[in-house]
Amino acid sequence: xxxxxxxFDILIVxxxxxxxxxxxxxxxxxxxxxxxxxxxLNSGASGQNAGSLHFQIERRFLEQGExxxxxxxxxxxxxxxxxxxxxxxEHMLGRPLDVAMHxxxxxxxxxxxxxxxxxxxxxxxxxxxxxxxLDGAQLRERAPYLSPHLAGAAWLADEGHANPRILVDAFAExxxxxxxxIRTGTALTGLSMARDGTYSAVLSGPxxxxxxxxxxxxxxxxxxxxxxxxxxxxxxxxxxxxxxxxVTDRTEPVLPYLIQHVGARLSMKQTEDGNLLIGGGxxxxxxxxxxxxxxxxxxxxxxxxxxxxxxxxxxxxxPGLAQRSLLRTWTGTTCISADQLPIVGEIPAAPGLFVxxxxxxxxxxxxxxxxxxxxxxxxxAPEELSMFLPRRFAHLDAFAVLP
Ligand SMILES: Cc1cc2nc3c(=O)[nH]c(=O)nc-3n(C[C@H](O)[C@H](O)[C@H](O)COP(=O)(O)OP(=O)(O)OC[C@H]3O[C@@H](n4cnc5c(N)ncnc54)[C@H](O)[C@@H]3O)c2cc1C
Numbered sequence: 001x002x003x004x005x006x007x008f009d010i011l012i013v014x015x016x017x018x019x020x021x022x023x024x025x026x027x028x029x030x031x032x033x034x035x036x037x038x039x040x041l042n043s044g045a046s047g048q049n050a051g052s053l054h055f056q057i058e059r060r061f062l063e064q065g066e067x068x069x070x071x072x073x074x075x076x077x078x079x080x081x082x083x084x085x086x087x088x089x090e091h092m093l094g095r096p097l098d099v100a101m102h103x104x105x106x107x108x109x110x111x112x113x114x115x116x117x118x119x120x121x122x123x124x125x126x127x128x129x130x131x132x133x134l135d136g137a138q139l140r141e142r143a144p145y146l147s148p149h150l151a152g153a154a155w156l157a158d159e160g161h162a163n164p165r166i167l168v169d170a171f172a173e174x175x176x177x178x179x180x181x182i183r184t185g186t187a188l189t190g191l192s193m194a195r196d197g198t199y200s201a202v203l204s205g206p207x208x209x210x211x212x213x214x215x216x217x218x219x220x221x222x223x224x225x226x227x228x229x230x231x232x233x234x235x236x237x238x239x240x241x242x243x244x245x246x247v248t249d250r251t252e253p254v255l256p257y258l259i260q261h262v263g264a265r266l267s268m269k270q271t272e273d274g275n276l277l278i279g280g281g282x283x284x285x286x287x288x289x290x291x292x293x294x295x296x297x298x299x300x301x302x303x304x305x306x307x308x309x310x311x312x313x314x315x316x317x318x319p320g321l322a323q324r325s326l327l328r329t330w331t332g333t334t335c336i337s338a339d340q341l342p343i344v345g346e347i348p349a350a351p352g353l354f355v356x357x358x359x360x361x362x363x364x365x366x367x368x369x370x371x372x373x374x375x376x377x378x379x380x381a382p383e384e385l386s387m388f389l390p391r392r393f394a395h396l397d398a399f400a401v402l403p
Contacts, residue, residue, distance in 0.1 A: 008034040008181075010216040010376065011201050013188045013228060015039075016046035017164075017365040018356045019220035020171035020182075025373030027178035034212065035172075035180060036203050038187035042168040044222045048332025049362045050245055050279040051164045052258055052267050053086055053099075055079040056106050056131055056156050057120050058360065059262055060281065061340060069119070074387055075341060076127040078364060081384060083158050085367040093170045097162050098272050104159025104258035105134075105143060107317055108151045113263040117154045120262070131156045145254055147319050159258045161269045161277075164362060186210075191217065191231040195403045197351060216376060218354040223296060223335035225357045234347060235396040237338035238358050242284040242300035244307060244331050248324035250274035255318070264313045268321075276324060278314045282306040284331035300331040334361075338393070344368050345381050345389040349397040355390060 010026060012019045015037025023033045037043070056079075061072025090097050108114045117133055124131045134142065135152045142155070172182055183205060190202030199217045203210045219225045223240040255270040266280040283306055287298035307329055315321045337343050337358035344356045356372050368388075375381040381389055 008032045008212060008214045010218060011036065011199070011212055011214045012218045012220055014044070014219070014221035015041040015168070015172065015182065015184060016044045016220065016222055017168050017171070018361055018369060019218070020168050020175060021366050021369030022218055022220060022356065022373055023175035023180045023182070024171045024178070025370055026376060027175045027180040029373060029377040031377065033175065033180040035182040036186045036188055037182070037184045040184050041172050042165070045332050045334040046168050046362065047164055048245070048330060049164050050267050050277055051161045051362060052269065053101060053160045053162060053363050054104060054258060054260060054360065055083045055129065055159055055363070056104065056154060056260070057124060059260065059265070062116055062120060062262065066119070070123065072340060073123040073127065076124055076129050078367065078384065080128055082364050082367040085370065086162070089366055093174055095170055097167055097170060099160065099162040100272070101158050101160035102256045103155065103157045104260065105139070105153040105155055106260040106262050107139070107146065107153040108262050109149065110151060110263065114151050117152065117262050121154050129156070143257065145318060145320055147317055150317065154262070161258055188228060191228065193232060193350065193402050199352065216352045216354065218356065218376070220356050222357055223333050225335070225355055227296070229355065232350060232353070232402065233400045234350060236343060236355055236390065237393055237396060238335040238343065240286065240294065240296055240333050241336050242286045242331060242333045243279065244282050244284045244302055244310065244329055245277065245279040246307065246310065246329040247327050248276040248278070248321070249327055251276070251324060254320065259317060261313065261317065265310065266313045266317060268314055268318065275327070276321065278310060280310060282310040296333065300333055302329050302331060342368060342388050343390050343393070344372055345375055345385055347390050347397065348394045349400045350402060
């Protein structure tokens with residue numbers, strides 16, 4: 001493929017959930033799509049995550065005070081769309097994806113945390129999400145296996161989890177059937193804009209280099225987006241967040257719900273196979289180069305102090321967990337934007353260049369891919385995307401030099 005020039009309507013860089021789901025929608029809309037994934041499909045955060053489908057406002061939006069929480073609450077509108085998307089996703093893709101939406105509890109241990117839950121639930125209800133506050137007795141009735149010391153919880157009947165190991169392949173196979181070309185082991189190593197506004201991309205794969213000229217590029221490359229946008233001198237304010245997940249041995253079905261905590265980092269659920277998955281946003285440690293700078297291309301390392309703290313919170317909330325054996329802990333790296341909301345859409349300084357990254361994009365990836373595909377195919381963003389568009393950070397690219 002050395003020196004080959006091909007014509008595609010869009011080049012998608014990244015074969016994770018966002019890239020493959022976008023390819024699926026765009027191919028169905030009739031675009032000629034090329035996906036380039038430097039490793040294998042699902043090798044990034046999409047294959048390493050907790051698989052939680054959380055539609056309540058996340059703790060990270062609540063821990064910076066009421067103003068930040070009120071801003072963060074705006075994401076509920078998108079969460080509601082995501083909830084509907086997940087309800088129909090197995091039918092849409094025509095196969096089981098281990099989607100279990102039996103409900104979710106965000107627990108509180110103290111009265112102060114209960115007050116925060118009440119604040120959160122009021123915002124959610126205003127925005128049409130039907131969360132409700134359970135007091136301690138109601139919580140014990142619903143989930144007797146949780147610790148009796150818990151003060152209460154917020155309950156949402158639609159939360160749950162799905163299997164991150166199979167979703168991306170389902171989208172990729174469907175996209176392929178619709179005519180999308182998917183090249184794995186193929187990295188974007190060069191990107192420039194020509195005078196006519198089209199893009200020239202250099203892809204390095206097993207057979208050498210390939211040059212692709214295309215009117216549109218979608219950077220769906222997770223925490224590598226800033227590096228790739230940087231090839232054009234553009235700044236996308238996304239920051240790598242290296243995290244950890246743990247899994248216990250199998251046990252009989254004990255935990256039908258997704259468990260989160262309003263005052264501590266915790267997510268917990270039981271898989272269809274009976275294993276308990278424990279996470280919640282505890283940081284792992286980024287690899288470092290010899291000069292001390294972070295190396296985003298090597299896996300992050302487990303941070304033992306944080307692992308112990310994560311397990312301690314989990315066992316405090318569900319005491320029976322102390323009897324289980326830990327099978328494995330792994331790391332994965334995701335990214336968070338400067339205002340914690342996803343960045344999805346066209347970069348104003350570079351027409352035809354789209355990005356989609358930042359935040360909980362396992363939960364939100366499928367619906368964002370649908371909205372983004374409409375944006376790309378129709379040439380304008382639907383209203384639902386307006387608060388996530390990159391234009392809110394347009395000032396960062398005021399000094400970009402493009403042809
Ligand atoms: C431990 C952990 C737990 C999480 N838990 C949850 C959760 O429970 N619920 C939730 O909603 N979200 C969760 N997330 C976040 C979620 O996993 C991510 O937001 C989502 O998977 C991002 O998908 P993506 O397709 O944007 O990125 P990725 O899956 O990271 O895919 C990006 C792809 O781009 C490729 N790439 C990079 N550079 C290049 C290049 N130059 N050329 C070609 N390809 C390139 C990479 O190889 C990678 O495959 C979690 C994340 C982690 C790490």
